[in-house]
Structure formats: C-alpha cells, structure tokens
Amino acid sequence: MKVLFVIGTRPEAIKLAPVILECQKKKGIQALVCSTGQHKELLDSAFEQWSLIPDIELDVMQAGQGLNELLSKLLSQLDIVLSDAKPDCVVVQGDTSSCLAGALASFQRKIPVYHVEAGLRTNDKSAPFPEELNRQLVSRIAHVHFAPTEKNKQALLREGISDNDIVVTGNTVIDALMMCQKKMTPESNPEILKLQGIYEPKKKLLLVTGHRRENMGAGFLELIDALRELASNPSLQIIYPLHLNPAVREPMIQALGKTDGIFLIEALGYEAFVWLMSKAFLIISDSGGVQEEAPSLNKPVLLLREQTEREEAIEAGTVKLIGTFKEAIVHGVRELIEDEDAYIEMTQKPNPYGDGMAAKRIVDFLASVE
Template sequence: MSILCTRPSAIKMSPIVHALQQNDAFDSVVCVTGQHREMLDQVLRLFNIKPDHDLNIMQANQDLTSVTTRVLEGMKTVLQSVKPDWILVQGDTTSTFAASLAAFYQKIPVGHVEAGLRTQDIYAPFPEEANRSMTSCIAAMHFAPTESAKQNLLAENIKSQHIAVTGNTVIDALLWARDKVNQETNWSSVFGSEIQNLINQKQKIILITGHRRENFGDGFERVCTAFQTLAKNHPEWHFVYPVHLNPNVQKPVKAILSQLPNFHLIDPLEYAPFVYLMDKAKLIITDSGGVQEEVPSLGKPVLVTREVTERPEGVDAGVAILVGTDAEKIIRETESLMQDEKRYAKMAHISNPYGDGHAASKIIDALLRFKS
C-alpha cells in the first residue's frame, strides 16, 4: 500500500505507484490522506492515479496534533480492512509519520522512501526533521536517495542490509512531467499572457518560491527586501513568484514586491505549469526541498534561502548555494550568477547528485530482494 499525503509527497510517490502497477509481483493499493487536499488532487490528475482509499483529513485551521490523530484513526480502519504486507511512505510530512505509526501498531512493515535526510536540528525544518527521524525508527526498509543519506542512517545504527541507495523519485517524476508539459507551447491561460510573452521572447527570468515556517517574520522580510533590490538594480531581468497562500508569506511579499514592474506575483501553480516555468527560467531561488533536487536535472543553478539544508549533496556538488535569509548574501550570489557567465555555466553543467530518473525501478528491485 502506497501512502500519498501532500503535493510533494504525491509527486515523489507517483513513479513508484506506476512501477508497482506494472509489476505482476505486486498488488498495488493507493491510500491518500488528503493533507493538502486541492494541491494533492492536482497531482493525482496529472499522473492519472485513482486512490483506493481517501482519508480526507483536511479541516479548516487544523494544527499538527489534529493532523496526526486524524491520520492515525483513519489509517487504523484502512489497514484493518486491507491488511497489506507493506506500506510505503515518503519523506517527512506529519501524515508520513502518523501513517508509519499506525502501521507499526498493526505490525505491518514500513518502507520509507527518501529516508536518511537530516539537518541534526530537530526544529529546522519544523516539524519535518522530527517526522523523518521518527519514521526511520519505525521503518523496516529505508530507500535512501543518496550515499550521504545512507551514512546518516548507518550513524543511527540502522543495519546496512535494510538500506538501499536508489536516487530520488522526484527526478523520475520531473523528467516524465517535463516531456509532457513541453508538448504544450502556450500556458498563458494558467499564468497570463505577460509571462508567456516573456518566455516566447527568451527574456531572462528568475523563478522564486518560498514557504518555510522557519523563515516566517523577519526572515521573509529580509528575503523580499533582497528581491526588491535585485529587481530595481536589474530591470532587464524578470522575477516570477508563485506566492504561497499562507498569510505569513502573502503579507510581506505583496507589501514589498507588488509595485515593481519586473516582478510578477502570481497564484500558486499546479505541478505541470510549474515544471514548465522551471524549465524556461534562467535561475531558481527557493526554500523548497523538492525544487533543490529537481533544478539540477534542468541545468539551472539554484539558490537556497534556508540557513541549513538536509540536502547537502547539491551544495557539495556545486549546483546549489545556501544563502539563507541574509539579504546581502542573496543579492551578492544572485548578481554573481547574473553577470559571471563562466560561473553560471559551470554550475549549470554539473550532473544532478540526487538521481538519474530510475529511482522507482531501483526501489521495486530492492523490495523484491528484501521480500525474497
């Protein structure tokens, strides 16, 4: 049974669901928790996945405790009905941990996709660092995306025979989606004709995302102030920002950036048009973990607006730069990549350390070996 929770989780689990459905050795069942209802449903439609079970846990203004208890109660009923041999969970959402705990209570083994990511700071990111660490305590099989993630697991006394290094399934999903979205040449109905015209005219675009809780408040204001300076100093560049709906993001972004003529604030995007924008942008600035992993496969440098990252491989390989929320550093590193063509080209041509697009098949192979 595959558990899909949020939009990023569904994106990363979709290649595994497809691989399981195509393999006669498995009877594939899909359960969604609905932690991010609307955004989750968008991904299910894109990847043509029809859930067998839907916990539909979303309620207005629910907190982490409510999410945890509702997933535990919902999974209890589903697991008692289906009695799966395994459940597969992904990443570090609250639903991931709660579903793993529900399976543990029924002595059903858990396979953890994207296992072993660590910052070593339980509150950064919050609550993800704790969620993934506790899931590792429960899991019987750990699918680590990188060798570094495997080493983190070994350091926690997890046996090597229970770990498989597979690469990250987000690369599988990205390459599949890129081929699909580039069959459509006009996305103006999604993000407007102004941005589509910029793309058609091959204007220089910086794509921005931001949503991390740990950056709320002063951190977001510093980041937005840096963007304001960059936009004013470089009117020949265009900045496209799909703004997260959280008021902690909306308020500073609109207050600081909405009046700039080369800054384009748009509504959050479904995955397909977002992949299209990533593919057409010159540079990405983000605090998203998934985007950090995806961008190198598109040949783009990425600046990460976080103080620490559980994905150090991109920084170590030279495809990502950790800039935090330091306005001066954001400006300095962005302008360097705007102006230094050799540095830009060097970063853009480094192979993606997070995978080769075949992670799902490696996970299936590892499951079959573990079963035997």
C-alpha cells in the same frame, strides 16, 4: 502483495507517482493509494498530472489547525484505513506529518513500513521544522530504508540502522522530472499557455519559491526587501508562484502585489512548474525538491536556508546556501548575473540525485520480498 501508499502533500505525490506507476506494471503487486488530503488543493493537481485516482481519500485539514491536531486526526483515520485495507506493507515518503502518521499507525498494527527518501539529515530538530524530527522518527520505525544517495545511507548507518535494511536507489523526483519532460505538451496546457503570456524571453527570469515555517516572519521580510531591490533592474523578471499557506502568501501579496517587475501567481501544476524552471536564469528557493530537480535542468539554485539535508547539491556546486538576509540574496543574484564563469560553474554539473531509475529499483525490491 498488497502495498498501501500514504500520500499527503504534492511533493509526496510527485515523488511516489513513478513508484506507483511502476507497481502497476509489476505482476504480483497490488498498489493502493491513500490520499490524506494534507494539502488537498495541490495534491489533486498532482494526481491528475500522473492520471492517478486515489483508492482512499481522507479529509483531515481545517483552517487554523495545529500540527498536533493534524497528527491526531491522521493517526485515527489511517488506523481505520489499515484495519479495512489490510495491506502487506505501507510505503511512506519523505518527512511530512502524513509520512510520520502513516509509519506510526502501521507500526502499531505490526505492518512493515518502507520509507522512500530515507536518511536525509540536518541533525537540527528546529530546521527544517517539523520535518527533521519527523524523518528521524520514521527511521526508527521503518523496516526498509530507500536512501536516495550514499551519503543518506551513511547517515542511517551512523544511527545504527543495519546495512541489510538500506537500499540506495537515487531520488524518485528525477524519475518524475524525466517522465514529465518526455510527455510535456505546452500547447495544450492552460497553465503554460498563461505563463507564456507573462514570460519575457529577453529578460533574465528569477523564479522564486518559499514555504518553510522557519522562514516565516523575519526571513520572508528579508526576502521581500531583496526582491524589491532586484526588481528595480529592468533586465530582470521575477515570477513567484505563491504557496497556499496564508502565512506565506498574504505577506507577499501585501508587500509585492503592486511591484513592477514582480509577478505573483498561483501555485502551479507540476508540468507547468517544470516548464517555468526550464525558462529560469536562476531559482531562489527554500524547497527540497527544487534542489534535486534544478541540476537536471542546468539551473543554479540560491537556497534560502542556513543549512540543508541535501548536502550533495552543495558539494556538487549546483546549489549555494545563502540564508535569508537581504544583502546575501541580492549579492548572490548579482554575482551570477555579472560573473559568467561562476554561472557556468553552477550549471554544468551532473545531477547527484540519480539517473531516473529509482522507482524501478524500489519496485524490484518490493517484488523480491516474500
């Protein structure tokens, strides 16, 4: 069986790497990797982390490109890939433009689509944008839906997806996290060595990430004001790895670049980011992956969103929705600093997203397909 993996962003690479590596061990499965280059700089470091070399590399990005132009390029270039590679099935992950294009181009050529991380929903097409609609569209196309949790499965069932077409697997990011922790070598990782020169163990580290389109503008301005106020506490250290998107990084650099107590750093490779998460007192983020990874590291997450498709973490108590208003961010941080019981309550919970065996379940299913 020839399986084509379509990957466009670093999260996709991180979450599909365990599946690809498992495929490489399975007799009878030939794994081909197509990198669309949607986030090329970050993507290359993710492939390097897992010693993966894409079989096919596309070049779809250009400065100032809109979503429609990106999607049209992806569709036309992936159509050529599908024509040449002739895969038996295509695996896509998550909710990116590359995911949607991979599914739609495959559908047009009558190639079965298998969707990893299926069934996540906010049911609000504007949040996250455009990811919510992307994943709903992929669910109409996919032949098989690999749902991370039972809640994700129930969401798909409510949309009329057959129970026979859904496999609950756990989230593959937990596989990736465990693999990364097992092979981590801080003493030989230049990014970690550099972080060790910044990190102050005697202070409580607030790790911050942000990249969502719906937070650009007013949301990030609120975050900036909150971080300024929090940085005035000498017992805290704030480290913020910046996203490559100029609309995200430039306002942060202009507003916070010279603020004492705040370290704006370049985006990190996965191993270095996992190391930094492990050192954090808490994490302030709008990231999906962080919501899934942090519980395994016993780190509370204050989520810079009004709603989330990852409700399991909210229900488990490992993630708290706080939105983007300055007052809510500052209050959320101070509460966890001052209330030890509240902090412990968020950190001593099992991870609801799996046991590190999701990739094996997915590949076992692929191997069973005739």
